[in-house]
Every structure is written in C-alpha cells, then in structure tokens.
Amino acid sequence: xxxPFSFLGLENxxxxxxxxxxxxxEFEHLPxxxxxxxxxxxxxxxxxxxxxxxxxxxxxxxxxxxxxGWHKATLGPREAxxxxxxxxxxxxxxxxxxxxxxxxxxxxTLALFxxxxxARRFNESARRMAMPDLPEELFLESIRQLVAADRDxxxxxxxxxxxxxxxxxxxxxxxxxxxxxxxxYILIASPVGPYxxxxxxxxxxxxxxxxxxxxxxxxxxxxxxxxxxxSLVPQAEGIxxxxxxxxxxxxxxxxxxxxxxxxxLFFVFDDGTVITxxxxxxILPGITRNSLIxxxxxxxxxVREEPYSIDQWRADATTGKLLETMACGTAAVVTxxxxxxxxxxxxxxxxxxxxxxxxxxxERLVGIQKGSVEDTHGWxxxx
Ligand code: PLP
Ligand code: COI
Numbered sequence: 414x415x416x417p418f419s420f421l422g423l424e425n426x427x428x429x430x431x432x433x434x435x436x437x438x439e440f441e442h443l444p445x446x447x448x449x450x451x452x453x454x455x456x457x458x459x460x461x462x463x464x465x466x467x468x469x470x471x472x473x474x475x476x477x478x479x480x481x482g483w484h485k486a487t488l489g490p491r492e493a494x495x496x497x498x499x500x501x502x503x504x505x506x507x508x509x510x511x512x513x514x515x516x517x518x519x520x521x522t523l524a525l526f527x528x529x530x531x532a533r534r535f536n537e538s539a540r541r542m543a544m545p546d547l548p549e550e551l552f553l554e555s556i557r558q559l560v561a562a563d564r565d566x567x568x569x570x571x572x573x574x575x576x577x578x579x580x581x582x583x584x585x586x587x588x589x590x591x592x593x594x595x596x597x598y599i600l601i602a603s604p605v606g607p608y609x610x611x612x613x614x615x616x617x618x619x620x621x622x623x624x625x626x627x628x629x630x631x632x633x634x635x636x637x638x639x640x641x642x643x644s645l646v647p648q649a650e651g652i653x654x655x656x657x658x659x660x661x662x663x664x665x666x667x668x669x670x671x672x673x674x675x676x677x678l679f680f681v682f683d684d685g686t687v688i689t690x691x692x693x694x695x696i697l698p699g700i701t702r703n704s705l706i707x708x709x710x711x712x713x714x715x716v717r718e719e720p721y722s723i724d725q726w727r728a729d730a731t732t733g734k735l736l737e738t739m740a741c742g743t744a745a746v747v748t749x750x751x752x753x754x755x756x757x758x759x760x761x762x763x764x765x766x767x768x769x770x771x772x773x774x775x776e777r778l779v780g781i782q783k784g785s786v787e788d789t790h791g792w793x794x795x796x
Pocket of ligand 1: 512672673674675676677697698699700701702741742743744
C-alpha cells in the first residue's frame with residue numbers, strides 16, 4: 414500500500430519540518446496528494462534515459478529584496494509553476510543552473526560528489542548574472558531535503574544515478590533592463606542512465622566553424638541558459654552531419670579548442686603528458702575536469718592546462734602522438750572521443766575506440782562516486 418507523503422517521507426528526513434537545520438532556514442513540507450505508486454516508479458527506473466523522468470518532489474526557495482532576501486523554503490510535490498508573463502527571466506534570460514548527481518553506493522547509502530563545488534560555482538554564476546548569492550549551506554540543505562524525500566528514485570544499476578538540477582531565475586515582473594529584485598530557486602531531480610545512447614562508447618565530434626559559444630568578457634564560465642541556447646544551432650548542425658556533440662573553438666582566433674556543448678576535454682599523448690584547455694573565462698570550470706586533473710596526475714601523467722589548437726589536434730592524431738581524447742562532465746562522466754569531423758574532413762583518435770587511460774580514469778572516477786574505490790580525496794558526501 415502506498416502511504417501518503419506525510420507518513421512515507423518525513424521520518425526519513427534529516428530534520429523535522431518545523432525545526433531549523435544547518436542552513437538556518439525552515440523548510441515547510443507540503444504533503445504530496447498522489448505520489449507515484451512503487452510498481453510504476455520501479456518500472457520507469459528500468460530505462461530512465463536522460464532527463465526525461467522526474468521524481469515526485471521539488472524544493473522551492475523564494476528571494477525578495479524587499480523581504481530581506483531568501484525567506485521561504487518549501488519541499489513539496491513537483492508541479493507546474495506559475496509565472497507572470499513579464500517575469501524578467503522570460504525577456505532577459507537572467508537564469509543559472511547546476512548539474513550534479515546522487516549515487517547509490519554498494520551498501521545502499523547515497524552519496525553526492527563534491528557538492529560544495531556545485532554550491533560555489535552556482536554563486537559564481539549568480540554573480541556574473543547579477544543575481545543574489547544563495548548561501549552554500551542552504552543550497553546543500555535543499556539537496557539533502559529533496560534526496561531524502563525521493564531516495565527511492567535513485568537507480569541502483571551501475572550506469573544509473575539521480576541527476577539533480579538546481580536552478581535560479583528572475584521572477585520579478587518588470588521590463589526595464591536591470592537586475593531583478595525577486596528570484597526563485599528551484600531544485601528538481603531526474604533519475605538517469607547514460608547521457609549518450611551508446612553509454613561509454615566513443616563519440617563523434619563536430620567542429621563548429623560558423624558559430625562560437627563564448628567570447629572573452631562574455632558568460633562562458635557561467636552556467637547560464639543562454640550559453641546552451643546559443644549551442645543548439647551548431648549542435649543541430651553536428652547532428653545533421655552524423656555527429657553526437659559539437660566542439661567550440663575560441664571566438665577570437667577560431668583556432669583554439671575550448672570545450673564541447675556540455676563537457677570539458679582532455680588530450681592524452683604518447684609521452685605521458687596530458688593537455689586540457691585553460692580556464693580563461695570562456696569555458697565552464699568543470700568539477701569533473703578539476704577531479705580528472707588530480708586523478709591523471711596520480712596516474713603519473715603530467716597534466717598541463719594550456720591552449721591546444723584544432724590544427725595541432727588533427728596533426729597529433731594523424732602522427733599517432735595523440736593517443737586519446739576524453740570528454741568529461743557530470744552528465745557524460747568520461748566519454749571517449751573517437752572521431753572528429755572538421756572543415757578539412759574527418760580524423761580519428763587512436764584506433765577510434767576507447768583508450769586505456771580513458772577507461773582507467775572513468776573506472777576510478779565512477780568507483781569513487783559509487784563507493785567501490787577508496788575516496789582518498791574526501792570528495793564524496795554521504796547522505
Ligand atoms: N562544460 C559545459 C559547457 C557544461 O555544461 C558542463 C556540465 O556541467 C561541463 C563542461 C562539465 O562540468 P561538470 O564536470 O562540473 O559537470
Ligand atoms: C551536466 O553535465 O550536468 C550538464 O549540465 C551538461 C548538460 C549537457 C546536461
């Protein structure tokens with residue numbers, strides 16, 4: 414029998430609804446009138462895909478400058494939100510988001526991977542978009558609250574996890590161009606399998622020549638919706654040309670490899686060196702990127718953050734100096750790049766398959782996230 418939310422979830426939650434928590438703000442718990450029946454949920458979890466299936470609950474926190482800032486937090490049923498048609502986000506795209514995952518570990522406990530880094534980057538994005546900071550502890554508490562309510566939605570299979578999508582947008586109804594005074598922070602969750610249909614199989618990458626993603630001084634380092642909106646046409650161009658993802662070059666010289674639409678890149682060479690493009694402000698400072706730099710160094714490789722050109726990429730792949738290229742991110746984990754399709758035709762990395770280091774690093778990273786490899790860095794946070 415399905416118990417109503419007020420019976421089912423609350424005893425598992427880390428705090429009583431009427432008490433303040435580590436974030437110092439009460440979360441009001443709104444009962445769910447009709448949570449998904451367990452058999453339906455378990456059936457859906459068998460093949461969740463990516464970003465198509467959603468859990469029963471969501472967190473909403475309101476911000477109003479006139480009310481002293483962040484003031485009302487609720488954990489309630491996931492439902493449509495109503496928005497004034499003049500809400501600033503709909504006109505000037507004042508919006509940011511994060512992407513992170515809760516993993517089921519061997520012993521059935523749940524863990525997050527470096528969530529404090531997401532909290533920090535969220536605020537860095539907020540500052541670039543002239544939005545208010547969300548206290549990091551409040552961000553983390555919202556995650557704890559939602560995962561506690563929806564913990565049965567975390568897929569248990571090796572490729573599965575609960576993708577968490579915190580986001581914030583300007584909700585003030587006002588058409589003048591200035592930072593809004595009212596915002597909403599919302600957290601939703603989506604059980605996911607692999608981001609790419611082929612799982613960890615090598616992907617084919619389209620080099621965008623007609624479009625760039627971010628210019629110096631722009632918003633490339635912020636996780637804001639507009640960057641992704643701008644990537645859709647080149648991404649569609651890539652798909653029309655039989656590719657899985659698009660790689661962007663720098664906006665000034667159209668020469669330096671920056672990143673994919675939703676992933677950072679690493680190039681592994683035959684002399685034990687690795688290059689990843691530097692954080693110059695036009696690419697997203699990936700948390701997976703930062704973790705891989707450490708893991709690759711622990712493998713004895715010399716990792717350098719330095720510019721790498723598209724012409725060099727092709728030349729090194731052709732001579733065989735370049736052994737592997739990997740794309741990484743929360744959604745894509747570590748994915749091998751097999752083939753690159755540029756304006757001068759196609760080139761293949763290594764044999765076009767999954768390289769040894771890509772495999773090894775992916776297994777180490779996933780092992781830490783899933784609790785089967787010792788977390789010597791203290792990267793996981795148990796829930
Ligand atoms: N680059 C872009 C544009 C992204 O959207 C993402 C995904 O979040 C990444 C890189 C990888 O970042 P992370 O490893 O923090 O998920
Ligand atoms: C993530 O990896 O979390 C992202 O936000 C990338 C997006 C393409 C799903």
